[in-house]
Amino acid sequence: MPVTRIKRRYIAFKVLEPPAFSKPELRDSMAQAFSEFRNMSFVQPSDFRIIEYDPLIRMGIIRCGHLRVDALRTMFKSMKLRETFVKVEVVTVSGTLKALRSRLRKSQT
Numbered sequence: 001m002p003v004t005r006i007k008r009r010y011i012a013f014k015v016l017e018p019p020a021f022s023k024p025e026l027r028d029s030m031a032q033a034f035s036e037f038r039n040m041s042f043v044q045p046s047d048f049r050i051i052e053y054d055p056l057i058r059m060g061i062i063r064c065g066h067l068r069v070d071a072l073r074t075m076f077k078s079m080k081l082r083e084t085f086v087k088v089e090v091v092t093v094s095g096t097l098k099a100l101r102s103r104l105r106k107s108q109t
Contacts, residue, residue: 007066009093010051010100013076015058016087023053026060029086033079048072051097059091061100069093 015021021029027050047068053060064072076088091107094100 007095009064009066009069009095010097011062011064011069011072011093012091012100012104013060013062014089014091015060016089018081018084018086020055020058021081022055023050023060025081026050026053029079029081030075033075036078059104061097 015026030048030050048062048064051061051063062072073090076090079086079088092100092103094103
């Protein structure tokens with residue numbers, strides 16, 4: 001029986017509302033959304049990792065497996081911070097950090 005490899009995907013996202021917050025607050029709100037979402041899916045806490053987040057421009061990058069991209073998109077819709085929903089927009093998804101950063105640079109110019 002062949003073993004399939006988990007392929008990494010990098011998701012660039014932008015926080016639209018509320019105002020900027022720190023990386024630990026983002027991690028906590030994702031953990032809270034994960035705990036609510038866990039009952040509906042097979043997503044594990046180790047399935048995603050925050051690679052970087054800049055609170056000034058409110059953009060960040062998350063790494064996850066290729067099978068978890070849709071689950072993370074759904075989780076973004078249920079994220080809360082200080083009892084208010086956080087609006088998060090997925091900017092782009094890529095298989096490598098280099099390609100993702102290149103796409104982000106092109107879209108910002």
